[in-house]
Amino acid sequence: MKRSKVVLGFPPERVEEPVIYNLITLYGLRVNILRASIDPGKKGRMVVEISGEDHPLAEGFNYLERIGVDVGTLAGEIKHGEEKCVSCTACVPHCPTGALSVDRETWLVSFSAEKCVVCRSCVDVCPYGAMEVG
Amino acid sequence: MGKTIEEINAKIRSGSVVVVTAEEITEVVKKKGVKKAAQEVDVVTTGTFSPMCSSGAFLNLKQQKEKMKFGGGVVTLNGVPAYAGMAAADVYIGATALPESDPRNANGGPGRFRYGGAHVIEALIRGEKVNLKASGHGTDCYPMKNREQSVGLEDMNDAFLFNPRNGYQNYNVAVNLSEKPIHTYLGTLKPGLGNANYCSAGGLSPLLNDPGYRTVGIGTRVFLGGAQGYVTWPGTQHNPNAPRSDNGTPRRPAGTLALIGDMKEMDSRWLRAVSFAGYGVSLSLALGVPIPILDEDMVRSVSVTDDQITAPVVDYSRYYPYGEGEPVVAEVTYAELRSGTIRIQGKDVPTGAFSSYARAREVAEHLKTCILEGQFTLTRAQAPLPGAFAGEEVRS
Numbered sequence: 096m097k098r099s100k101v102v103l104g105f106p107p108e109r110v111e112e113p114v115i116y117n118l119i120t121l122y123g124l125r126v127n128i129l130r131a132s133i134d135p136g137k138k139g140r141m142v143v144e145i146s147g148e149d150h151p152l153a154e155g156f157n158y159l160e161r162i163g164v165d166v167g168t169l170a171g172e173i174k175h176g177e178e179k180c181v182s183c184t185a186c187v188p189h190c191p192t193g194a195l196s197v198d199r200e201t202w203l204v205s206f207s208a209e210k211c212v213v214c215r216s217c218v219d220v221c222p223y224g225a226m227e228v229g
Numbered sequence: 230m231g232k233t234i235e236e237i238n239a240k241i242r243s244g245s246v247v248v249v250t251a252e253e254i255t256e257v258v259k260k261k262g263v264k265k266a267a268q269e270v271d272v273v274t275t276g277t278f279s280p281m282c283s284s285g286a287f288l289n290l291k292q293q294k295e296k297m298k299f300g301g302g303v304v305t306l307n308g309v310p311a312y313a314g315m316a317a318a319d320v321y322i323g324a325t326a327l328p329e330s331d332p333r334n335a336n337g338g339p340g341r342f343r344y345g346g347a348h349v350i351e352a353l354i355r356g357e358k359v360n361l362k363a364s365g366h367g368t369d370c371y372p373m374k375n376r377e378q379s380v381g382l383e384d385m386n387d388a389f390l391f392n393p394r395n396g397y398q399n400y401n402v403a404v405n406l407s408e409k410p411i412h413t414y415l416g417t418l419k420p421g422l423g424n425a426n427y428c429s430a431g432g433l434s435p436l437l438n439d440p441g442y443r444t445v446g447i448g449t450r451v452f453l454g455g456a457q458g459y460v461t462w463p464g465t466q467h468n469p470n471a472p473r474s475d476n477g478t479p480r481r482p483a484g485t486l487a488l489i490g491d492m493k494e495m496d497s498r499w500l501r502a503v504s505f506a507g508y509g510v511s512l513s514l515a516l517g518v519p520i521p522i523l524d525e526d527m528v529r530s531v532s533v534t535d536d537q538i539t540a541p542v543v544d545y546s547r548y549y550p551y552g553e554g555e556p557v558v559a560e561v562t563y564a565e566l567r568s569g570t571i572r573i574q575g576k577d578v579p580t581g582a583f584s585s586y587a588r589a590r591e592v593a594e595h596l597k598t599c600i601l602e603g604q605f606t607l608t609r610a611q612a613p614l615p616g617a618f619a620g621e622e623v624r625s
Contacts, residue, residue: 149352150307150359153344154330160341161332181278181501181513182587185416187569188424188579199567202587220417222280222503222511222583 098146100129104165105139114164115143122155123147142169168228173213175206179225186217186226231524234609237271241606248272248600250593251433251520251531258532266528272600272607273520273531275438276452276592277430279584280503280511282414283394283465285323286350286492289387290361290380292318297373302365306349306380313363317371321391322346324502324512339412339507347502347512350390353382354454355497388492390454394464396516398436398484399471399540402427402566402580404558404573407546412507416583418545425542425571425578430589431535431563435518436484438531440477441617442469444521446610451488452517452596455499457605458490460614469616477530480539480560484614488516499592515588517596521607535563542573 105114110133118124124147133139145155159166175195182204186195194210195217197203217226240246247270249257254273257266288311290299298317305311308328311320326346327333334340349359358379367374382388403426405411405418412418415426431437439445449460464485471483499515520531541557548554561571567586570577599605613619 149348150344153348154308154328156341156343157328157330157332160336161330163336181585183279183585184580184582185426186581188426188581189417189419197569199569202585202590204587219506222416222505223501223513224504 096146096148097152098144099152100142100144100169102167102169103141103143103159104167105133105141106163107136107138109162109164110137110139111135114159114162117158118145118155122151122158124151124155168215168218171213171229172208173206173211173215173217174227174229176225176227179223180204181223183223186221189216189220191216232271232522234521234607237521238606240271241600241603244603246271246600248274248597250590250597251275251438252590252593254528254531255432255534258528263525263528263532267522267525270522270528273438273522274517274593274596274600275433275435275520276515276517276589276596277396277434277584278499278513278515278588278592279428279430280414280513281392281395282325282511284390284392284512284514285321285346286353287387287389287391288320288322288385290318290320291384291386293373293376295373296371297363297376298365298368298371299363300365302363304361304363306361307344307352307359309344309346309349318386322349324350325509327510334507341506342504342509345502345510347510350492350512351497351500351502353388354492354495354500357381382493390458390488390490390492390495392488392514394466394485395488395514396435396464396486396518397429397482398434398440399479399538400428400482401543401549402540402561402571403545403549404542404578405546406544406554406558411546412505413545414505414508414511415545416581417506422573422576422578425566425573425580426583427540427563427566427580428583429540429563430584430586431538431567432533433586433589433593435516436486437478437533437538438520440473440479440530440533442484442614443530443618444523444527444610445486445518446613448608448611449518450605450608452515452592452599452605453488453490453495454514455496456490456492456494458488460486460610461489462487463614467615469614474537474539476533476537478533478538481541484616515592517592519596519600519605519607535567538563540566542571
């Protein structure tokens, strides 16, 4: 079971649809609504914690993406998942502050939270899903 | 005086074999010279850990009491389509396959490509079950028309990776000369030479250590995803005729390997599904190839280092997709790439890799241990890969 805390941005035309109901019933996900701001005819915003197994989670996020609901990560600290990271170094040239760097002896990638400005560039370019916003 | 593969295997069995990695052999040669290294060292291990899109798995599902023919029908595993154009119970799931539900690059892209064939393969190897959904036309001998079942490797008679192209001998370094960011199979490339992405283990990479395919051929036993697998054929797009440096290594993408390995023996440590934003899903694989040190020529081949291997820098905004502009922007060595910055058109361009050098080292070390412990013996290639040695019998 994985948990993902995300911000959902609803386009006005989707605000009146039972999107959360669909996430629960069609994809078997657990959805905990933490904050919501929904008004008919306007853009909506919801902070939710979604939990489920890898595959249903991916299906649920694909569903949201397909219907035009923006899935954003919460502002917060970037976390380097060392168990997922294989030290390929793909993230290194994308990090503007040098928070992600590679030791050219061991070739291991390391992350310095102090240098990180949470620009999220690494989150988008890591193919292993090792960089997450916590 | 040379050694034979049979003599090396006898040493492996008796526990007297000398094995070093492709990094370590450079030090041995520096200290002792080529002649002594050829006498003392029996095997050099290579390794790479990198996305290899041309990968996939043949799965043969156990029948239930009432049998079903998948062949000619439609099969999905966790929603990811598998190819079922074969006999009753065989399917093939490709690493890059995507479920219909994935929006891909619609909605303005870049898509996230969260789940695909590689994820199904990784889940099975991790020992997880996936949801099989199959529909077929039903026959007198295979009456069942629909089957939905949670299946794991234990529900399959056979499950093996059969990868038509792995282990590329050298690869392009991707840059973006345009004004817009682009999303490629070599990652996200920032505009105006914002970064340069490469994908080879260089001096540790299997085929760069046997550049003329003298010992690596059809039937060579390899380490693949944690299992002992085999080279089954030259990989698709295998091209021995790429321009080469004086040391024999190609300056462009050249040789490739078609590989097989048993998924039931694999370990998820050595295999990972990956999602490239805007591009798709792929499978990262550990591949290790042992190179027998038959004579001094083999020592020279495996002593090649990053500063002696050259890769082409290619523009992925115009040249790669449309064939417009210069085919090769520049040539750089792997030593330059690994320094973190390369100089192109007067600009310092930061580099990133998709091939993990840290993991490549682990693969070479692991294979070394397996050989030293007698768990991995060498095979003599049964037929050569197309190349300089194809016209003659493989020497050993």
